[in-house]
Amino acid sequence: MRGPGEESVICDRFEGVFAALTTPFAGEGIALDGFKKNILRYNTTGLAGYVVLGSTGEAVFLADDEAEALTAAVREAAAPGKKIIAGASREATRSTSAFVNQLARLGADAALVKPPHYYKAAMTEDVLKRYFFDVADSAAIPIIVYNIPQNTGLPVEPRVIVELARHPNIAGIKDSSGRLSNLVEVIKGVRPDFSFLLGSGGLFLAGLLLGASGGILAAAAAVPEICVEIYSLFHRGRLVDARKLQIDLVPFNKALTETLGIPAIKHALDLLGYSGGPPRPPLRPLDESGKARVRELLEALGRLPGTGGPAAGWPA
Amino acid sequence: MRGPGEESVICDRFEGVFAALTTPFAGEGIALDGFKKNILRYNTTGLAGYVVLGSTGEAVFLADDEAEALTAAVREAAAPGKKIIAGASREATRSTSAFVNQLARLGADAALVKPPHYYKAAMTEDVLKRYFFDVADSAAIPIIVYNIPQNTGLPVEPRVIVELARHPNIAGIKDSSGRLSNLVEVIKGVRPDFSFLLGSGGLFLAGLLLGASGGILAAAAAVPEICVEIYSLFHRGRLVDARKLQIDLVPFNKALTETLGIPAIKHALDLLGYSGGPPRPPLRPLDESGKARVRELLEALGRLPGTGGPAAGWPA
Amino acid sequence: MRGPGEESVICDRFEGVFAALTTPFAGEGIALDGFKKNILRYNTTGLAGYVVLGSTGEAVFLADDEAEALTAAVREAAAPGKKIIAGASREATRSTSAFVNQLARLGADAALVKPPHYYKAAMTEDVLKRYFFDVADSAAIPIIVYNIPQNTGLPVEPRVIVELARHPNIAGIKDSSGRLSNLVEVIKGVRPDFSFLLGSGGLFLAGLLLGASGGILAAAAAVPEICVEIYSLFHRGRLVDARKLQIDLVPFNKALTETLGIPAIKHALDLLGYSGGPPRPPLRPLDESGKARVRELLEALGRLPGTGGPAAGWPA
């Protein structure tokens, strides 16, 4: 495991900062043009790659053909070397397997898969293991397990992750639980090339310190430079600077992921010149007070032109 | 509101016992033949109607074309006068609306709709109300709100139901929360023709006493006669007899809905000569001990031939 | 088990309506005079007895000497035949045992005992059973298990209750969980003289129908006549009348036990001429809007003189 100032010797892990992509909509459909333009701009940053069809991408609101079009589009627009992870969760084993492979054909490098969670009481550890093993067995690309109990109501416990990690085609976990103890327990028990990707932007630096290989961050859709810089400062051993950036990021990250949610990410994108736009109903656009709050938070991060905030020297 | 021994004066409510239908599978597909045979047999009972594509029907595991075929099949097989309620929940407003109307075209009399629940933190009461009102506005058939927090992780509170009941196209609620206090609070606040359908077989009689109009019961897929008899005894004022049946039903009902789940319902169907079969993965068929338990519970209810149980005199 | 219209053949059960007593305070101390006056007035009703030192009695705020004085006072003031149940929960086994027997010496007929719940993760079913068995072994009076997970965070599951009921000195359960399924599961498994006392006023009638022996009700501290009448009507087979009373009671009961809480019970007592008074801090007296709501709810029940509400004919 690498620490600050150490060289990496492992190549296959998913490392670095991945942006959790939003899905721009236009009228009743998706706005593929805006989606691709966002990616072209992300290509100029130090992002390691992109996650399409995740929670931030409103994947649960998309038809299958929309999901496929988005996956093909990110493949087409992504710069060489940027990895593409695609959300591919369904409730039935067979549906997930089929969808994983369809997205693989369209260019995904890995699939992000949540536990089935509608029949919570039936999802014992054995059933979950069988599900992930079956999906991984049939998948043309590596599987990344996605733990997000605040949305699914079903945590995947660290001891289950450790067992899943024995499957050669289960490559890692994205953990959005906010419980860093998961990270430490998992890392003690898995092979060194297993990827641990943080899903909590506010805990990114702490997670890196404890051995996370990277993060899949909603904040990285809006302020990729800051997230990449935290990662970079950490690996150059500049902990004090990294910490300052991390702490500054917290209020913005909390608004994006807890209090205001996806509409706030999309409004931040609009303010920053990306293609954001409204969410799909039943989600609603921000009201004026929410919009003002997003602007204020971006100003505090120095990400809006002319505001002269503390980080005004950041590259646009 | 009717009590035991009183005449009904309301005609449009969903009243009586509805069977929550299972979905028989055959290999990779659905077994429409078995599904229809089940309904033909149910037609001979006092069931008020059928719920297709519910939680018991493994709706979350079905492709859209399978869901449509099942809805058309139940419409075709159902005897005249049997009402058909179809589960039509999606996460996006537009998807739910479209699916409700597609199922209406295929013969559904009403649609059962859960709250969207993936983005739990964003599902404020206002957002939920807007969602249900939008769906009801565009729906060709009445909407029945479906409260099942143990699966969705998102309760629909009684005060929200009371407000939803003001919409002329929101016809009722199915409540599977197990909290009878919901019933009493809702009934105090809604119009007299609003339907309150219990989803908890163990609380069916108590719910009737407090004013429920009926139930949508998993137990009614396996032992419709017992559920119908509880309803009938209650309305004839024979509380003591109704209570005995209700209490006898509890262990079987608990196995079906809590401890053993859908595979137990399907195994009970197999034992009783219906078309049951295995669930779809990741759900698993019962192991031998589970099967023995289902047999034992059916014997205790006198529903298996030759066992001479306490209710052996029941009509087959 | 008795049903409506049947004769009781069991004598030792705790049956009927028990008032969950409040604790009137005066300055820094307890107001024993007011407390006893309340009981003298309750003596004129059909209440089966009294629960002192329960959740309604703010027992967690009382010093041991206050608790002892209240127990002695209720014993002294209670009319012959009224049973006295005293809350005696502590976290350590030895402390609970000692307190149970101290309250027994002061006149309690039975002790109400919650599970220890601070160390939730350690309170396995085995540990809970050992705790209750140890307490019951050493107790001079019968133990009634108290299940109130909304306050303790630790449900006592029906299967545990069934095992506890095998101990000859564990006489019953008070269930405030609001889950009537508990009742049905417990009653199927316990000896006929085991008492099941409902703690949810809104579910009282439904619980009686399913076999509850009675209730310990906060509402019975304010409107004992209504609670007693529900019980009486049920046992005379007058279900329709009982149901009307039950449904009318729900909004008041919900305010007392959920939305406004103990301060509302005490304010209702003040309005009705009992000794209510303020709660102990950190609980706070009702604000004006809460007081108005309590008055309005009592008027709707016809319990305030001169209001001519629907139940104005009730005895004062």
Place this chain on the structure above:
Amino acid sequence: MRGPGEESVICDRFEGVFAALTTPFAGEGIALDGFKKNILRYNTTGLAGYVVLGSTGEAVFLADDEAEALTAAVREAAAPGKKIIAGASREATRSTSAFVNQLARLGADAALVKPPHYYKAAMTEDVLKRYFFDVADSAAIPIIVYNIPQNTGLPVEPRVIVELARHPNIAGIKDSSGRLSNLVEVIKGVRPDFSFLLGSGGLFLAGLLLGASGGILAAAAAVPEICVEIYSLFHRGRLVDARKLQIDLVPFNKALTETLGIPAIKHALDLLGYSGGPPRPPLRPLDESGKARVRELLEALGRLPGTGGPAAGWPA
């Protein structure tokens, strides 16, 4: 805020590692001799101080006179400069205030106070703030708020902590929630001398990185040297070494605080030559398999003589 390698300029904060003391029992009483011997040995380590009457100390099982004797004993045995924090939580405001001041008279430097949590529904943010302000107003020593929702069932949210921190006599928070996001949110909003003490041994280093001033750790009762070394390495900028120790500590810490609990801490103490002993019922001593697990975990940490584990060079 200090980072690795920076000098501290703040003097009044509670900083460093505090051992959460256990309470040794002897027969029916407490074993003050063993308790004091433990402290004399702790005095030789780099611990910043001691927490008596905390969750680890089985405070909820102690009589008031026992609690007072333990506080006096730790004051007597503690080396000069070791700070003493005493748990002083009661449910009633008046009781907590009185107990805080009684423990202050016996030598406590600060009081650790949980939110009252029995009447959860009544404990609004306003009520909690009033409670802590009232206690702090009357307290002769500083108050440290104690957030341990897994035991209380009542989280104290970061925004509440930020408001409590405005009171000059509320000196800090001990957070055992396991949610490091709490830390970051609190630290952004409080004065620089407000103490943030981690209660989660597995997150200690990550918390220090994000600005925690120290920790109150159950693990520090058994292996104070390791906890102190993590703190020291962090402040000397030796992150890679600190991280190794932190990760090694995780399995032992998890056994002490989650899977095996207080009996495991006490058994570890016995193995290490401290005075451990059995817990008070209803807690139970470890069974043989639990004891073997504790031994194995201590051996893995190199803390048992003769085992030659990876840290065998640690001072005894």
